[in-house]
Amino acid sequence: MVFAIMLMNVLLGIGNEMNGDDAIGIWVARNFRHKNWLAIDCATVPENYVGEIVRQHPEKIVMVDAAQMNLKPGEIRIIPKEKISKATFSTHTIPLSLFMDHLRELTKSKIYLIGIQPKVLYGKMSNEAKKAGERVIQYIKNDEIEKIKVLE
Structure with a gap:
């Protein structure tokens, strides 16, 4: 009997x-x-x-999170590990760079951190964020993550 391991890519939705x-x-992640x-x-x-x-x-492995990158609300960027210090993430118990290193060591996966520039950090989610989220979903579904601009 032969067993095959089904490989699944993983999307991690992070935030509060x-x-x-x-x-x-x-x-x-929910959508x-x-x-x-x-x-x-x-x-x-x-x-x-x-x-x-x-x-x-x-x-x-794709991680999606709001990131203060000093861009227009709703802008999307891939944030390389070495540039994480240029973006501010507000609600994490451990630094995302450390988490990425840990995952890479355990899985040997290609890991992407996708940041979406927030407009508001209180109340309801903005339309700019939701539209950006919809675009991120399409990038991932169409295997076009590499088309997202990288944070400079």
Whole structure:
């Protein structure tokens, strides 16, 4: 009997739904569906899902979060690990750069951090954030992550 390991890519939605646009990562995870992807709403504790992520044997891991990048609201960027210090993330218990290193070591996956520039960090999520979230979903579904601009 032969067993095949089904490889699933993993999308991690990160954020706090009580803080306006900071919920955009969660919103993306909750609205994303694709047969080759597992979407996880991590809230503010992505490190709690390491076991689930590792079990998927992912080729790609995509983390989506609101990031203060000093851009127009709704702008989207891939944030390389070495540029994480240029972006501000407000609601995490551990630095995302450390989390990325840990995941890379455990999974050998290609890891992307996608930041969406927030407009508001209180009340309801802005239309700019939701539209950006919809674009991020399409980039991932169409395997076009590399088309997203990289944060300079």
